[in-house]
Amino acid sequence: MQNHNDTRLLVIGGGPAGHSAATVAATIGAQVTVIEDKVIGGAAHLWDCIPSKAMVASSMRISAIRNAGRLGIDEVGPVHLDMGVLSDHLHSISSKIESSMVDLLDSQGVEMIRGRGRLTGLNTAVAETDDGDIEIEFDKVLLSTGSRPWVPDWATTDERIFTTREVYSLPELPEHVVVVGSGVTGVEMVHIFSSLGSKVTLLVSRHHVLPHRDAEVAMVLEDSFLERGVALLKGSRASGVERTSGGVVVHTEDGRSIEASHCLLAVGSAPNSENLGLETAGIETSRGYIPVNEYNVTNVAHIYAAGDVCGELPLSSVATMQGRKIARHLLGHDVAPLDYRKVAQAIFTEPEIASVGLEEVHAASEGRKVRITKVPLAANPRALIQGNAHGFVKVISDPATRIVLGGTVVGHHASELIAPIALAVTAHLRVDALLETLMVHPSLVESIAEAAE
Numbered sequence: 001m002q003n004h005n006d007t008r009l010l011v012i013g014g015g016p017a018g019h020s021a022a023t024v025a026a027t028i029g030a031q032v033t034v035i036e037d038k039v040i041g042g043a044a045h046l047w048d049c050i051p052s053k054a055m056v057a058s059s060m061r062i063s064a065i066r067n068a069g070r071l072g073i074d075e076v077g078p079v080h081l082d083m084g085v086l087s088d089h090l091h092s093i094s095s096k097i098e099s100s101m102v103d104l105l106d107s108q109g110v111e112m113i114r115g116r117g118r119l120t121g122l123n124t125a126v127a128e129t130d131d132g133d134i135e136i137e138f139d140k141v142l143l144s145t146g147s148r149p150w151v152p153d154w155a156t157t158d159e160r161i162f163t164t165r166e167v168y169s170l171p172e173l174p175e176h177v178v179v180v181g182s183g184v185t186g187v188e189m190v191h192i193f194s195s196l197g198s199k200v201t202l203l204v205s206r207h208h209v210l211p212h213r214d215a216e217v218a219m220v221l222e223d224s225f226l227e228r229g230v231a232l233l234k235g236s237r238a239s240g241v242e243r244t245s246g247g248v249v250v251h252t253e254d255g256r257s258i259e260a261s262h263c264l265l266a267v268g269s270a271p272n273s274e275n276l277g278l279e280t281a282g283i284e285t286s287r288g289y290i291p292v293n294e295y296n297v298t299n300v301a302h303i304y305a306a307g308d309v310c311g312e313l314p315l316s317s318v319a320t321m322q323g324r325k326i327a328r329h330l331l332g333h334d335v336a337p338l339d340y341r342k343v344a345q346a347i348f349t350e351p352e353i354a355s356v357g358l359e360e361v362h363a364a365s366e367g368r369k370v371r372i373t374k375v376p377l378a379a380n381p382r383a384l385i386q387g388n389a390h391g392f393v394k395v396i397s398d399p400a401t402r403i404v405l406g407g408t409v410v411g412h413h414a415s416e417l418i419a420p421i422a423l424a425v426t427a428h429l430r431v432d433a434l435l436e437t438l439m440v441h442p443s444l445v446e447s448i449a450e451a452a453e
Helices: 016-028 042-046 049-066 083-107 184-196 215-227 316-330 360-366 381-386 414-426 431-435 446-452
Strands: 008-012 031-036 111-114 116-119 124-129 132-137 140-143 147-149 176-180 199-204 231-234 238-243 248-252 257-260 262-265 269-271 303-305 345-347 352-357 371-376 392-397 404-411
Touching: 008 016, 008 116, 016 031, 016 042, 016 083, 016 140, 016 316, 049 083, 049 184, 083 111, 111 124, 140 316, 176 184, 176 238, 176 248, 176 257, 184 199, 184 215, 184 262, 184 345, 199 257, 215 231, 215 352, 215 404, 248 262, 303 316, 345 414, 352 414, 360 392, 371 446, 381 446, 392 431, 392 446, 404 414, 404 431, 404 446, 414 431, 414 446, 431 446
Parallel strands: 008 031, 008 140, 031 111, 140 303, 176 199, 176 262, 199 231
Antiparallel strands: 116 124, 124 132, 147 269, 238 248, 248 257, 345 352, 352 404, 371 392, 392 404
């Protein structure tokens, strides 16, 4: 293999993209320096993916206890949540993950600098640390600085008006929280707080939650929310929020005012592209994001960007894969571009929602002829045994070639069940591969084979 010991790679931002790029590049033989001012692992492990899913795990436990009577378990006492203990648990998880990531980079000889990175030229940068500035020269650089929750002009955050960044440090469970935003982050937060015991009102600015997903998927989730007492205010777009002596009041464009104890803003994100010295290297931006080509190269040939700062499918799994491919590409290896249409995605609600490849709503908008087969989980023995029979499995295939184009799973453990369909989409398998695979019985995954039939 070619020796890359003379290649100096600088990574600004140690999130999923930066960490994976540094790991692969160091393994191949490059000299790697990572600059990170907060946590190795980035927002995904500090505020987003890991902490939120840990809260989902707690909420699932509580839901299971409350619904234990359906499985013949009586005399389950009142369930109480200690937010302090939960918060400590979340921070402990993040700390352990960061520690393992740091150990891996250290074992590979990666130089780690705690500070803020900024380009000062085409091949120079500075790391601003507590102990002063450190000048750095590089051959290649990866910008992977992530994003942050967007706060509208009409809102100011504090202890009662907050974004997902502050959720995991709340001193107590909100009595009544208004969630502004019905996308993926918003519905996950609705699930968490309604499961933990808060009264929840969700502002839905469109016709249904998850406006860019199949309406059928959204309806299953909305039914679940209504069953647990969530108030869905459809066609209501927030226009303002103010503090009161006892909480908050959220105002909407259609003239409504909702009083609550707290307000959670889940209305999108903004790229962390400020103060990076982009202009000194001639790097172009668009609405704050850094445009890249299929290999994550910016308009400057030796400068790469990855993760949320690019604005392309902001998922931790995507950023990690981008980082791996970037490391090989910048060191001269042949790399296949990442196909974003084949990325498996999941929404951690109850029921969970997972999808990969072509969705029915997109096939219809594109006018594509597809074969759609669906099996309800109400027909699955394992789902009935567990008392979690809400949802379905849907497989989309090409009617001429029978190749699997996509699929959706709505139900318990959907984030795990999507894996066989994701493999079929990635490997261009025919539905016969799913149909002829002998699944465990009884199991939820049997429904995938049935949907392929």
